[in-house]
Amino acid sequence: MNRIHAWMLTTAVATAAGIATPALAQDARPAAKPAAKAAAPAAEVSTVGDGELKKLIALSFHSKGPATLDGVLQQDATQQACSQYPDRTHVPEAVAKKIEAAEIKQVKYPADGKYLGDWKEGEKIAQNGRGMQFSDPVGGVNGANCYACHQLTKAEISFGNIGPSLYQYGKLRGNSQAVIQYTWGKIWDSNAFSACSNMPRFGHKGILTEQQIRDVMALLLDPASPVNQ
Structure with missing residues:
Protein backbone atom coordinates (compact mmCIF):
# COMPACT_ATOMS: atom_id res chain seq x y z
CA MET A 1 0.00 0.00 0.00
CA ASP A 27 -12.18 23.24 13.21
CA ALA A 28 -14.27 21.70 15.97
CA ARG A 29 -12.13 22.84 18.91
CA PRO A 30 -13.36 25.89 20.84
CA ALA A 31 -11.04 28.87 21.24
CA ALA A 32 -8.21 28.14 23.64
CA LYS A 33 -8.35 29.74 27.11
CA PRO A 34 -5.22 31.02 28.89
CA ALA A 35 -5.63 28.65 31.83
CA ALA A 36 -6.71 25.62 29.81
CA LYS A 37 -4.89 22.36 30.41
CA ALA A 38 -2.87 20.67 27.70
CA ALA A 39 -5.04 18.75 25.25
CA ALA A 40 -5.14 14.98 25.58
CA PRO A 41 -3.16 13.01 22.99
CA ALA A 42 -5.07 12.42 19.77
CA ALA A 43 -6.68 9.02 19.40
CA GLU A 44 -4.66 6.60 17.30
CA VAL A 45 -6.11 4.73 14.34
CA SER A 46 -5.01 1.14 13.87
CA ILE A 99 11.68 -4.62 -13.02
CA GLU A 100 13.41 -3.37 -16.18
CA ALA A 101 14.72 -6.85 -17.02
CA ALA A 102 11.21 -8.31 -16.70
CA GLU A 103 9.51 -5.53 -18.67
CA ILE A 104 11.96 -5.46 -21.59
CA LYS A 105 10.96 -9.07 -22.33
CA GLN A 106 7.36 -7.93 -22.83
CA VAL A 107 8.07 -5.34 -25.51
CA LYS A 108 6.57 -6.44 -28.84
CA TYR A 109 8.24 -4.96 -31.89
CA PRO A 110 6.32 -4.79 -35.19
CA ALA A 111 6.52 -8.13 -36.95
CA ASP A 112 6.62 -6.49 -40.38
CA GLY A 113 9.51 -4.22 -39.39
CA LYS A 114 7.49 -1.06 -40.11
CA TYR A 115 7.97 1.40 -37.26
CA LEU A 116 6.77 4.70 -38.72
CA GLY A 117 3.24 5.67 -39.67
CA ASP A 118 1.68 9.07 -40.38
CA TRP A 119 2.93 11.93 -38.24
CA LYS A 120 -0.29 13.89 -38.86
CA GLU A 121 -2.26 11.10 -37.24
CA GLY A 122 0.38 10.96 -34.52
CA GLU A 123 -0.22 14.62 -33.71
CA LYS A 124 -3.95 13.93 -33.31
CA ILE A 125 -3.16 11.06 -30.93
CA ALA A 126 -0.76 13.25 -28.95
CA GLN A 127 -3.44 15.91 -28.57
CA ASN A 128 -6.21 13.46 -27.60
CA GLY A 129 -6.68 12.94 -23.87
CA ARG A 130 -9.79 10.79 -24.08
CA GLY A 131 -10.03 7.08 -23.43
CA MET A 132 -10.54 4.44 -20.72
CA GLN A 133 -12.87 6.68 -18.70
CA PHE A 134 -16.34 5.66 -17.51
CA SER A 135 -17.93 8.01 -20.06
CA ASP A 136 -16.07 6.44 -23.01
CA PRO A 137 -17.47 3.54 -25.06
CA VAL A 138 -16.07 0.07 -24.45
CA GLY A 139 -13.60 -0.71 -27.22
CA GLY A 140 -13.34 2.93 -28.23
CA VAL A 141 -10.19 4.55 -29.59
CA ASN A 142 -7.88 5.98 -26.93
CA GLY A 143 -5.61 8.98 -27.14
CA ALA A 144 -2.08 9.21 -25.78
CA ASN A 145 -2.38 12.71 -24.25
CA CYS A 146 1.36 13.24 -24.86
CA TYR A 147 1.15 17.01 -24.37
CA ALA A 148 0.00 16.51 -20.78
CA CYS A 149 3.61 15.63 -19.89
CA HIS A 150 5.83 16.72 -22.79
CA GLN A 151 6.57 19.60 -25.11
CA LEU A 152 6.58 18.33 -28.69
CA THR A 153 6.13 21.27 -31.06
CA LYS A 154 6.58 25.02 -31.02
CA ALA A 155 3.04 25.58 -32.28
CA GLU A 156 1.45 24.01 -29.17
CA ILE A 157 2.09 26.28 -26.19
CA SER A 158 -0.03 24.29 -23.71
CA PHE A 159 1.97 21.33 -22.44
CA GLY A 160 3.10 19.70 -19.21
CA ASN A 161 6.61 19.25 -17.91
CA ILE A 162 6.35 16.02 -15.89
CA GLY A 163 8.36 14.40 -18.68
CA PRO A 164 11.27 15.83 -20.68
CA SER A 165 10.79 18.01 -23.74
CA LEU A 166 10.53 15.96 -26.92
CA TYR A 167 10.89 18.95 -29.25
CA GLN A 168 13.31 18.08 -32.08
CA TYR A 169 13.41 14.52 -30.79
CA GLY A 170 14.42 12.96 -34.09
CA LYS A 171 16.54 15.89 -35.25
CA LEU A 172 18.75 15.59 -32.18
CA ARG A 173 18.93 11.79 -32.00
CA GLY A 174 18.82 10.73 -35.63
CA ASN A 175 16.93 7.72 -36.97
CA SER A 176 19.37 4.85 -36.49
CA GLN A 177 17.91 1.42 -35.87
CA ALA A 178 18.99 1.66 -32.23
CA VAL A 179 17.10 4.94 -31.76
CA ILE A 180 14.02 3.61 -33.55
CA GLN A 181 13.89 0.43 -31.48
CA TYR A 182 14.49 2.31 -28.21
CA THR A 183 11.72 4.80 -29.00
CA TRP A 184 9.28 2.02 -29.85
CA GLY A 185 10.18 0.14 -26.69
CA LYS A 186 9.82 3.24 -24.54
CA ILE A 187 6.32 3.90 -25.86
CA TRP A 188 5.33 0.23 -25.64
CA ASP A 189 6.55 -0.26 -22.06
CA SER A 190 8.25 2.66 -20.34
CA ASN A 191 9.20 0.53 -17.34
CA ALA A 192 11.55 -1.47 -19.54
CA PHE A 193 13.92 1.49 -19.54
CA SER A 194 12.98 3.40 -16.39
CA ALA A 195 11.50 1.34 -13.56
CA CYS A 196 8.32 2.77 -12.03
CA SER A 197 8.13 5.50 -14.66
CA ASN A 198 5.16 7.87 -14.59
CA MET A 199 4.68 7.24 -18.30
CA PRO A 200 1.89 4.78 -19.18
CA ARG A 201 2.83 1.43 -20.73
CA PHE A 202 0.90 2.23 -23.89
CA GLY A 203 1.48 -0.99 -25.80
CA HIS A 204 1.81 -3.44 -22.93
CA LYS A 205 -1.48 -2.29 -21.38
CA GLY A 206 -3.30 -2.06 -24.70
CA ILE A 207 -3.89 1.69 -24.39
CA LEU A 208 -2.71 2.32 -27.96
CA THR A 209 -2.89 0.01 -30.96
CA GLU A 210 0.22 -0.94 -32.90
CA GLN A 211 -0.81 1.44 -35.70
CA GLN A 212 -1.28 4.29 -33.25
CA ILE A 213 2.21 3.69 -31.89
CA ARG A 214 3.55 3.80 -35.46
CA ASP A 215 1.88 7.19 -35.93
CA VAL A 216 3.30 8.58 -32.68
CA MET A 217 6.71 7.23 -33.75
CA ALA A 218 6.39 9.20 -36.99
CA LEU A 219 5.50 12.33 -35.05
CA LEU A 220 8.75 11.96 -33.09
CA LEU A 221 11.08 10.79 -35.86
CA ASP A 222 9.80 11.88 -39.28
CA PRO A 223 11.93 14.84 -40.54
CA ALA A 224 8.75 16.44 -41.91
CA SER A 225 7.02 16.36 -38.53
CA PRO A 226 6.61 19.69 -36.68
CA VAL A 227 8.46 18.06 -33.80
CA ASN A 228 11.65 18.19 -35.86
CA GLN A 229 11.35 21.69 -37.29
Missing part, protein backbone atom coordinates in the same frame (compact mmCIF):
# COMPACT_ATOMS: atom_id res chain seq x y z
CA ASN A 2 1.43 3.39 -0.86
CA ARG A 3 1.24 6.43 1.39
CA ILE A 4 -1.64 8.04 -0.56
CA HIS A 5 -3.78 4.90 -0.16
CA ALA A 6 -2.88 4.73 3.50
CA TRP A 7 -3.90 8.36 4.06
CA MET A 8 -7.22 7.86 2.23
CA LEU A 9 -8.07 4.75 4.18
CA THR A 10 -7.00 6.19 7.53
CA THR A 11 -9.21 9.22 6.96
CA ALA A 12 -12.18 7.07 5.94
CA VAL A 13 -11.82 4.72 8.90
CA ALA A 14 -11.40 7.62 11.32
CA THR A 15 -14.51 9.33 9.99
CA ALA A 16 -16.58 6.15 10.22
CA ALA A 17 -15.43 5.62 13.80
CA GLY A 18 -16.24 9.17 14.82
CA ILE A 19 -12.58 10.08 15.30
CA ALA A 20 -11.73 13.56 14.15
CA THR A 21 -8.86 13.87 11.69
CA PRO A 22 -6.34 16.64 12.50
CA ALA A 23 -8.03 19.20 10.24
CA LEU A 24 -11.52 18.41 11.55
CA ALA A 25 -10.33 18.45 15.12
CA GLN A 26 -8.92 21.94 14.67
CA THR A 47 -2.90 0.32 10.84
CA VAL A 48 -4.94 -1.24 8.03
CA GLY A 49 -3.85 -3.54 5.26
CA ASP A 50 -4.46 -3.92 1.56
CA GLY A 51 -7.49 -6.11 2.20
CA GLU A 52 -9.35 -3.36 4.06
CA LEU A 53 -8.34 -0.81 1.45
CA LYS A 54 -9.69 -2.96 -1.37
CA LYS A 55 -12.99 -3.40 0.47
CA LEU A 56 -13.28 0.36 0.87
CA ILE A 57 -12.60 0.94 -2.84
CA ALA A 58 -15.09 -1.79 -3.78
CA LEU A 59 -17.80 -0.05 -1.76
CA SER A 60 -17.18 3.36 -3.31
CA PHE A 61 -16.35 2.49 -6.93
CA HIS A 62 -18.60 0.86 -9.50
CA SER A 63 -17.62 -0.42 -12.94
CA LYS A 64 -18.93 1.60 -15.85
CA GLY A 65 -17.80 1.44 -19.44
CA PRO A 66 -14.06 0.74 -19.79
CA ALA A 67 -13.43 1.91 -16.20
CA THR A 68 -13.80 -1.30 -14.20
CA LEU A 69 -13.34 -2.22 -10.56
CA ASP A 70 -10.93 -5.00 -11.56
CA GLY A 71 -8.87 -2.44 -13.44
CA VAL A 72 -8.54 -0.43 -10.24
CA LEU A 73 -7.89 -3.30 -7.85
CA GLN A 74 -5.83 -5.75 -9.89
CA GLN A 75 -2.09 -5.01 -10.08
CA ASP A 76 0.54 -6.89 -12.03
CA ALA A 77 3.94 -7.65 -10.51
CA THR A 78 5.47 -4.35 -11.62
CA GLN A 79 2.62 -2.26 -10.23
CA GLN A 80 2.82 -4.13 -6.94
CA ALA A 81 6.57 -3.56 -6.71
CA CYS A 82 6.36 0.14 -7.60
CA SER A 83 3.53 0.74 -5.11
CA GLN A 84 6.00 0.11 -2.29
CA TYR A 85 7.83 3.38 -2.99
CA PRO A 86 6.65 7.02 -2.91
CA ASP A 87 8.18 7.75 -6.34
CA ARG A 88 10.66 6.26 -8.79
CA THR A 89 13.63 8.10 -7.25
CA HIS A 90 13.23 5.95 -4.13
CA VAL A 91 13.28 2.58 -5.94
CA PRO A 92 16.40 0.61 -4.90
CA GLU A 93 18.77 -0.08 -7.78
CA ALA A 94 18.44 -3.85 -7.44
CA VAL A 95 14.63 -3.63 -7.58
CA ALA A 96 14.77 -1.26 -10.56
CA LYS A 97 17.04 -3.59 -12.53
CA LYS A 98 14.74 -6.54 -11.82
